[in-house]
Amino acid sequence: MLEIKDLHASIDGTEILKGINLTINPGEVHAIMGPNGAGKSTLSAVLAGNEGYEVTQGTITFEGEDLLEMAVEDRARAGLLMGFQYPVEIPGVKNVYLLKAALNAQREARGEGEIPAPEFMKLVREKLAYMKMDNSFLQRAVNEGFSGGEKKRNEILQMLVLQPKLALLDEIDSGLDIDAMKVVSQGVNSLRSEDRSILMVTHYQRLLNHIEPDVVHILMDGRVVKSGDKTLATEVEDRGYDWLTEGSVA
Amino acid sequence: MTGVQGFLDQLGARKQLDAEPSWIAARRQAGAARFEAVGFPNRKNEEWKYTDVSAIAKQQFALTDNADFDRAQLDAMMLEIDAYRMVFVDGVFSAELSSLDGLEGDVSVEPLSQALASNHEAVGGALGRLNNVDFSAFSALNAAFTAEGAIVRIGRRVALDKPVYLLFVSRKQDAPIMTHPRVIIEAGSQSEATIIEHYIGEEGAANLTNVVSELFVEKAAHLVHYKLQEASTQEFHIASVHIEQARDSHYRSFNLNLGGSIARNDLVAELNDENAVCDYYGLFFGRGRQHMDNHTKVHHNAPRTYSNENYKGILDDRARGVFNGLVHIKRDAQQVRGYQNNANLLLSDRAEIDTKPELLIYADDVLCSHGTTTGQLDERAVFAMRARGLDEAMARGLLTLAFAGEVLDSVNEPNIALRVERAVAGKLPDRFNLQDLVEAQDA
């Protein structure tokens, strides 16, 4: 599904990612944890295609294709979708319109025609209900005036409609109350399947109780310093991060 | 010959009206004299500070008297709407291309020449009442060349079943043409009507259209006025629109500008009695080296009159825009509300806007506000949309449309909205179908 090899990336001349290696197979859920400023969002941004970052070394292969050669929109159409840590407000563009345009762009890339309107509405209504959002969200401008938790739900709503092959979720749990956490996790879990993968960034083990990862990576100072199963998350929750770098100094 | 004298020379060459009434001849002379005295405005003239018309002064424009135009070509260019239609080709009325079938009752829609021939005295009261020859050099020129135009009279209590569609077509000719149409709209008391003035042209048409419109909105009349200007990007388009409003009247203007090399609109509304409401909506979209200038004025001449203005400018490439909006509240015109907003979106580093809101308030118990903003597209939003699979052009198009939304959403003629939408954002998935569907489903 995704293979990252020796990835180096910098912003404004400062190197943030310093040689990342990561492989995600179909059906797997991976979690990335790590201290503030470690480069977790930078990694997601590079995967999504944010042009603010310069990749100076390394390769990323997605479904056999060179991801770094693909435009932002082509990555999304190919099935790599990013759930943002800070979803942007888009005044004047209705949620329903963005959903429809996004879905049609994906279908067009697959050589399918536009989705018939009734079918689209049926699909959207179903996913909306799943995310416990009411219909008025469709008519509202994307994220405009949404609460922090509503924005996160909206990100997952888009995922449910667009059914990505690889969902990148950056701190999807931040700012969620307990009920919203359940709804969002359920949404994410419903995406799980043999041929879909998930890469999520989080600070809290709590999310991982809801969405169980197959692999946990610890990212520190631009490198993956340790990978393991879900017990690694419990371990960092108890002990913090410092022990991971001690001894590796030499 | 070009310049002022070049224009005046054409006066002798123009086609005479049959038995021209003496008052028209007098106005013509007054217009010519005024134009000769003031000449073309230059940039020392405060009203024309940012709009250089020397390209017009330098050009030699001829007059024409034929209205030949291919029907199929026209069909492809005009709005697909059910309306009472009058078509003018380079200012010359074409009965053949017009369609006034079904018009009945106390309404008349006529070419000005015909109205003058049948009863010139009935025209004399209105023509020139709101637009004196000294309003501007171009108004003077229009008076000097008065020949054709449209006159629409809507009787008392008539609610028109269809819009009146005034279509002005500019042809591409070997030599550029000038036209000076006059539009007169009389909306009788308690009447309701929609008027659409539409300016289109063949690609490459480089003519001068210098139109003056005078609109009379009588007691409790409701008039919606679309002016959709989609001339070629080489056309010179100069328009003065004057509105007079009586008690309880409601006038709503949509001034939508997409075309023209130089496009200048002057709007002047006189709110003369209580509870007159004037809404000015405007949108201008300039590309290449287009120059778009809108000067609007609202005169609150009576207490408890209300105006509301929202102009949006979108400028790309090296286009230039000018917005100048005056809200004037006369002495003792108390309890007036006047709101004005102008927002501009610059899509390129080299596009420019000069915006100047003006408030002149001589009463103390009024509510007024004005605001102006200029900005660029939110690049984070462009990225967020691309990250959902929309291509960049569509993401930018949608955001640009969203910016225009406050104005476009008020446009109640879907065909007009669609034209503007396409021009601004390219072809998008069907907005209106989607809207219908969602509304139906929510109900």
Ligand SMILES: Nc1ncnc2c1ncn2[C@@H]1O[C@H](COP(=O)(O)OP(=O)(O)OP(=O)(O)O)[C@@H](O)[C@H]1O
């Ligand atoms: N324009 C910039 N110039 C220099 N450094 C930058 C710039 N933008 C981001 N950084 C730095 O890059 C580093 C990694 O940031 P990133 O957002 O990837 O961290 P993160 O792991 O997601 O942290 P958090 O847990 O706080 O979300 C930070 O130290 C940040 O300050």
Ligand SMILES: [Mg+2]
């Ligand atoms: Mg982060």
